[in-house]
Amino acid sequence: MNQLAIELNNLRKSYGEVIAVDQVSFSVPKGEIFGLLGPNGAGKTTTLECLEGLRKPDSGMMRIMGEDPARDGRRLRNLVGVQLQTSGLPATMTVDESMRFFTAYHGVQPRYDLLERMDLLKKKGSQYQELSTGQKRRLALILAIAHDPLIVILDEPTAGLDVASRAELHAMMQELKNNGTTILLATHDMAEAEKMTDSVAILLKGSIITMGTVREITAQGSGFTKISVRTEESRLHEDEIEFPAVSQRVIKNEYVNYFTTEPGVTVSSIINYVEKQGDRLIDLRVERPSLEERFLEITSERN
Amino acid sequence: MTAFLNHFSFEFKTGLRNRNLLMTNYLLPLVFYVMMGFVMVQINPAFAATLIPSMVVFTMMVSTILGMPAPLTEARSQGIYRSYKINGIPALSILAIPVLTTIFHAMIVSVIIALTGGSFFDGATPESWGAFVFITLLIAFTFGGIGALIGVVGSSTTSVVMLAQIIFIPSILLGGMMIPLEQLPESVRWISALFPATYAMEAFNGLAYGRETLIQPGVALIILAISALLSFGFAVYLFNWDSQNGTRRGNPLLALIALVPYIAGAIYINL
Numbered sequence: 001m002n003q004l005a006i007e008l009n010n011l012r013k014s015y016g017e018v019i020a021v022d023q024v025s026f027s028v029p030k031g032e033i034f035g036l037l038g039p040n041g042a043g044k045t046t047t048l049e050c051l052e053g054l055r056k057p058d059s060g061m062m063r064i065m066g067e068d069p070a071r072d073g074r075r076l077r078n079l080v081g082v083q084l085q086t087s088g089l090p091a092t093m094t095v096d097e098s099m100r101f102f103t104a105y106h107g108v109q110p111r112y113d114l115l116e117r118m119d120l121l122k123k124k125g126s127q128y129q130e131l132s133t134g135q136k137r138r139l140a141l142i143l144a145i146a147h148d149p150l151i152v153i154l155d156e157p158t159a160g161l162d163v164a165s166r167a168e169l170h171a172m173m174q175e176l177k178n179n180g181t182t183i184l185l186a187t188h189d190m191a192e193a194e195k196m197t198d199s200v201a202i203l204l205k206g207s208i209i210t211m212g213t214v215r216e217i218t219a220q221g222s223g224f225t226k227i228s229v230r231t232e233e234s235r236l237h238e239d240e241i242e243f244p245a246v247s248q249r250v251i252k253n254e255y256v257n258y259f260t261t262e263p264g265v266t267v268s269s270i271i272n273y274v275e276k277q278g279d280r281l282i283d284l285r286v287e288r289p290s291l292e293e294r295f296l297e298i299t300s301e302r303n
Numbered sequence: 304m305t306a307f308l309n310h311f312s313f314e315f316k317t318g319l320r321n322r323n324l325l326m327t328n329y330l331l332p333l334v335f336y337v338m339m340g341f342v343m344v345q346i347n348p349a350f351a352a353t354l355i356p357s358m359v360v361f362t363m364m365v366s367t368i369l370g371m372p373a374p375l376t377e378a379r380s381q382g383i384y385r386s387y388k389i390n391g392i393p394a395l396s397i398l399a400i401p402v403l404t405t406i407f408h409a410m411i412v413s414v415i416i417a418l419t420g421g422s423f424f425d426g427a428t429p430e431s432w433g434a435f436v437f438i439t440l441l442i443a444f445t446f447g448g449i450g451a452l453i454g455v456v457g458s459s460t461t462s463v464v465m466l467a468q469i470i471f472i473p474s475i476l477l478g479g480m481m482i483p484l485e486q487l488p489e490s491v492r493w494i495s496a497l498f499p500a501t502y503a504m505e506a507f508n509g510l511a512y513g514r515e516t517l518i519q520p521g522v523a524l525i526i527l528a529i530s531a532l533l534s535f536g537f538a539v540y541l542f543n544w545d546s547q548n549g550t551r552r553g554n555p556l557l558a559l560i561a562l563v564p565y566i567a568g569a570i571y572i573n574l
Contacts, residue, residue, distance in 0.1 A: 097313050
């Protein structure tokens with residue numbers, strides 16, 4: 001049995017002379033959250049729109065649950081839920097009507113529990129044109145998952161959402177994943193990708209430049225771990241002591257930041273030194289390079 | 304069935320909630336009807352003979368050709384059809400349901416006109432109500448198909464309004480609604496034969512009122528029926544889900560094929 005929910009092999013799509021997506025290949029195992037990251041114009045939305053059957057690729061192979069979305073779109077409609085980056089509903093359609101309208105076409109009962117959860121039940125009678133941007137985004141998300149699809153494709157789902165809605169969306173995504181739903185997430189938000197995804201692909205100028213788990217991708221970078229230390233007597237500020245494996249020392253506010261390739265060795269040396277000097281640790285943080293830092297590193301290298 | 308009923312119910316309500324549609328579905332036809340009933344019948348008493356069919360044809364044209372196409376084009380440009388497509392809503396429903404609901408609104412106004420035209424404004428009532436109802440339904444679908452086709456091939460609201468006016472204004476002037484076809488100069492009749500309103504009025508006059516007509520009413524019905532099928536068929540064929548995606552199944556100029564029955568009619572009228 002095929003364990004892959006989504007497969008893409010050498011996908012290519014151009015608009016006239018402009019190649020939007022070139023030789024893009026990735027696969028998403030069932031039940032995983034896969035992140036598609038990249039700056040504006042990288043080809044994320046075009047890739048998703050090809051998978052959604054909204055655009056026809058020039059070449060390449062696409063499969064969702066073993067079906068070709070370009071040819072078997074109808075069979076996939078009830079298996080896939082999509083939140084588009086740009087879409088809309090009729091201006092005068094109420095929230096309640098939109099729920100009944102779309103769930104009826106999917107042959108399921110309206111999901112008012114989702115409206116309640118995303119704080120839209122009280123807006124049930126409001127027309128689409130009366131909703132705020134955040135409310136429209138939340139409604140689009142609810143409509144994407146109301147028919148319990150096996151695969152959910154989300155294009156910038158948190159754009160325009162406030163902190164509470166964003167947290168609720170993340171909780172909902174986690175719940176979907178726990179229930180076995182596969183999620184393909186296109187986002188600009190590196191913190192979101194780092195928190196939510198099992199693996200990611202970074203797209204730049206239509207091509208995938210790196211792919212893997214967040215840990216794998218961040219490990220591909222310069223490899224430095226940042227150790228930030230703050231002590232009572234600020235002895236580390238005064239002394240230009242050299243610790244093992246440290247390549248750079250930066251003082252910022254009350255903290256001394258060390259960039260090291262061997263964090264374990266460096267941390268124990270710092271603690272020994274502070275104790276010997278009769279100083280006392282107030283704070284010590286060890287930070288891996290974030291996905292955002294690695295993303296910026298990769299994109300600036302390629303640009 | 305639930306999906307169809309939900310869709311129909313929503314589109315029907317849109318015809319009342321949307322101010323522009325409310326205007327074209329109800330206010331404009333009814334105000335024009337009352338105005339023509341009061342003023343035109345006094346200026347030209349002979350107009351009373353065609354008041355009811357003229358105003359029914361006018362109502363159908365305003366609702367379907369002036370009112371319906373712009374929301375179809377706007378929905379495409381606002382990405383609404385993209386949402387529909389990813390949820391599996393078929394193009395046939397997207398086009399057929401607005402046509403049906405618009406016809407429903409136009410039928411309500413037509414019933415008001417048919418029932419009040421005689422008693423309020425001395426308008427001639429049909430000899431055959433059966434033929435009157437049949438022709439009303441047929442022209443509703445003919446104009447509905449043309450309206451859907453305009454909405455599909457129009458690239459913007461402006462272009463849709465222009466395309467609609469190309470049919471609407473000459474139909475009012477030359478379609479036998481204000482001036483009977485036989486009173487038009489012969490050199491102008493072939494132009495009037497290019498517009499569906501002419502065949503609608505000839506069918507009403509011949510079959511519902513038993514009057515002499517220049518075009519055989521049966522031929523007029525056939526031309527209207529073929530036009531309805533061609534217009535709606537090409538509307539479905541040329542339907543484009545997405546204004547951001549230029550790929551169409553066919554060239555929009557194919558829509559001109561829907562005019563073939565009227566060109567044939569113009570040739571027939573000159574024979």
